Amino acid sequence: MPITDIPEPPTFASVEDERRHRKERMAATFRLFSKMGFDEGIAGHVTARDPERTDHFWVNPFGMHFGQIRVSDLILCNHQGEVVQGDQAVNRAAFAIHSQVHAARPDVVAAAHTHSVHGRAFSTLGRLLDPLTQDACAFYGDHGLFDDYTGVVLDVDEGKRIAHALGGHKAVILRNHGLLTVGHSVDEAAWWFVNLERSCQAQLLAMAAGTPIPIEDEMARTTQTQVGHPRAGWFNFQPLYQRIVNEQPDLLQ
Numbered sequence: 472m473p474i475t476d477i478p479e480p481p482t483f484a485s486v487e488d489e490r491r492h493r494k495e496r497m498a499a500t501f502r503l504f505s506k507m508g509f510d511e512g513i514a515g516h517v518t519a520r521d522p523e524r525t526d527h528f529w530v531n532p533f534g535m536h537f538g539q540i541r542v543s544d545l546i547l548c549n550h551q552g553e554v555v556q557g558d559q560a561v562n563r564a565a566f567a568i569h570s571q572v573h574a575a576r577p578d579v580v581a582a583a584h585t586h587s588v589h590g591r592a593f594s595t596l597g598r599l600l601d602p603l604t605q606d607a608c609a610f611y612g613d614h615g616l617f618d619d620y621t622g623v624v625l626d627v628d629e630g631k632r633i634a635h636a637l638g639g640h641k642a643v644i645l646r647n648h649g650l651l652t653v654g655h656s657v658d659e660a661a662w663w664f665v666n667l668e669r670s671c672q673a674q675l676l677a678m679a680a681g682t683p684i685p686i687e688d689e690m691a692r693t694t695q696t697q698v699g700h701p702r703a704g705w706f707n708f709q710p711l712y713q714r715i716v717n718e719q720p721d722l723l724q
């Protein structure tokens with residue numbers, strides 16, 4: 472589908488409306504990620520930059536299950552890692568990674584990271600994803616590899632190194648750890664995460680079954696501009712959002 476056939480993401484008359492929208496999309500993302508099995512104990516975080524205080528971000532409370540998060544549970548964290556709205560704690564790893572990603576990428580509104588199984592398994596190979604399928608082409612020439620593992624990320628210097636490995640891309644594979652994606656909207660970051668996790672799964676399956684044939688370079692580049700466009704990422708999330716809000720309307724509370 473040409474990008475021109477895809478609707479534009481919404482715009483907002485006030486920061487209050489935009490903030491509410493971002494938080495609704497975040498709560499929906501957690502519910503979807505839980506439904507898809509991306510949760511793993513206390514691991515994983517999705518953040519969205521506040522539209523007004525742009526060095527602050529909204530994040531899930533530390534230790535709350537993805538499957539129970541509502542809009543009103545989200546907490547606001549400042550650039551020093553202090554919770555300035557909400558009465559629950561922030562995960563130190565969430566602050567260490569996401570504060571540096573948001574600082575390094577002013578174009579990015581949201582970032583998503585979990586320990587989803589296929590992303591985690593693929594990350595142990597210490598390599599980039601191949602353009603094996605149309606969907607995987609979204610990441611062709613547009614993801615990085617953090618080719619290091621230094622324990623649980625608790626300080627911002629590690630977050631800086633991860634942000635450096637991400638560069639200007641939409642995703643980074645964290646070796647022996649998992650996946651991280653970003654987007655110009657929560658919707659987009661969430662979709663890239665779903666897409667990357669499943670592309671890792673598809674490549675692992677294909678490699679286990681035989682010798683996969685990659686899409687050739689020029690065609691992979693062309694496909695990247697189609698399926699990997701920010702608006703395509705945003706649009707792919709819309710049916711997922713509608714489904715989860717219909718199923719679990721309490722997430723909007």
Ligand SMILES: [Zn+2]
Pocket residue numbers: 514515564584585586648649
């Ligand atoms: Zn992690």
